[in-house]
Amino acid sequence: MAASRRAPRIPVAAVLALAVSPAMAASWPTAKLPEDTDSATVTKHMIYNGVEMRTQIFRSRQTTDQMLTYFRKQWGPKVVANDFEGWKILGHRDGDYYVTVQVRPEGEGSRGDIGMTLIPEKRQKIELGHGVPRPDNTVVFNDIEYPDDDTAARTLAMVNRLSPQQNSAYYISKMRSDGWTNAGDNTCAAGVAGCLLNYERGKQRMTVAITRGDNHSNIVVNLTGS
Template sequence: MSSSFTLPLAPFTLRVLLLSTFPCVLMSAAAASPWPELMHPRDARIEPIGEQVRLNGVPMRIARVLSPAPTAVVLSHYQQVLGAQVAHARTGHAHVLAQARGDFFITVTITPQPDGNTEALSSIADSRAAREAGSRPLGFNLPAGSELLSDMESVDGPLTSRQLVLINAHALRLNLSQLSASLAARGLHPAGPPLADSADALVQAFGGASGEAQLVLVRGEGTTHAILTLLSRRP
């Protein structure tokens, strides 16, 4: 099984978002099954990203793996772990492995680091839930005409975080006004003046009894990009 898709290299946080594209590439119609376990290199440091993560409504298990071994050795390890039915693509210096396994879709992005170590970003997505995620309600009012690029939710102990990334054609102030109204409905209000305020960028913090939020707005070439991060404490 081979693949010819190509992705640009991106910083670590953006590579997490890029993983949301892979569950849509290969889906399985097999019966429900337990989450598969992915064996990482023995000498690696494992950094789970959230206890419970949903990316665009899809339940995922994501981990960052750092190994002192060369990239070729780490690549060989995951190829052996995943077996024969795995797609392998190159993107710059990175290798991307992808595999459909039962109700799940597994991806591993392996990248050499400047210090000689190797980073592997692993993701296991629930394909069955992905087929049901398209009709889920967003539960948040966005400015009219907005396109939602990503919706990532994570649970870490008592804390729940959610990040929405969207674009639209509205001005910065209109976005601020409408998104502030949506946050006010959740009990979150501006925490002082904007942290940054210019013709092409605006950053506003919010707070309240239910938690806190930060809104980053950037405008260029007639388009506004909005990144809204919400943090709340579970009861």
Template sequence: MQRVTMTLVGAVMAVLGCAWASLAFAGDREYPEFPVPDFVKTTMVADDVTYNGVPMRLMEFSSTKPEEALVAFYEAQWGDELRDVTMRPWRVLSHKNGEYLMTVQVTESNEMRARGNLSIAPMFSGALKADKELGKGFPVMPGSKVLNDIRSNDGGKVSRTLVLGSNRSVRHHANYYRKRLEDMGWQESFHDIQSASNRLKDHNLVLTKGEQRLNMNFAETAGQTYTVAVLVHPE
């Protein structure tokens, strides 16, 4: 077993072992069963979600025993093939199971209990390939960088969440997307503005197009404007 203590960014890279934000996958697959002890209760969060082009299955869990009991269980399950990374308040355990990366993210809810997340992703599949088109199909404002592109299917409702960053102002973003989306046939149904010292700091925009709904938020933080766009539509 390998154990490391490091920063969040370093830990994520150590766990994944690759730049997973640049990967993509096409096709259906059967996920392996994730081993869990009998003192853990799991809840499916997303049976079919794609994070920056990578498909995965996500679950939440709660444990009636503390973190160390959970770690001991996975040490027994995975032995020397367990990777143990600490980035408080989280501890991340990971294991390569064939073409899949199995990850346990755990934190203590109190001294006697723990909670966290389980994920399975085909990080080592030969079907994975580089995807240089995060944000494809979305009218990304020129000069913006797509930070996250997450797709999920929940009971026939398909959603896509994009996070983008840019050094342009909130007002510039709001004006650009309002005009661009209206040109694409979207209709504005709501907007909300928050300002400070006459400078636009936060803007919410909701648009619809048929059965599609798009919620957008533009917010300025430390000189950068971040856009969160959530698109929802029937399957």
């Protein structure tokens, strides 16, 4: 079963908004699935807002209740259970990791995600968006890195009160001063709902997508290369 990379729904029991100190961690645990279940890896190593994770998706001919029973038997009594927007969620600690499965009905069977989170050794402050240019008073709410991909990648989701045209003007000036060159038309006419800017610098590529919201702009920055 093929799967495209995407940012996962973060299980409510997962450890989030913490910095990670992976040096002492053991190898990632293996998630065992029933035989009548197809699975695909979303990413083997992702850093989601400072937390190291790996995720996979699955579809099974077993029902949601059967899948929950399967994981409860596999993990034993130390299981945390939650419900979230139609998903049934189970989580437990496995050594240096927290493993979470979330599942919901699909057809006569079920589908779901498995997330593995490296538990931080200590709490640290995280600076989301570090090193990525953005206008003042821009809030970064997602900063996702894929450091082990063949081509390292990073995606940021941000919001601010500027218009798409004001944001575009900032990036056109800032990227030029930082040594980036245009990899596209990179114009944004007045009154349009959004802008798409493309830049390159050596082997690096950067795309900035800006869309108009309700009195704000949504900004998604994609960076590839190093």
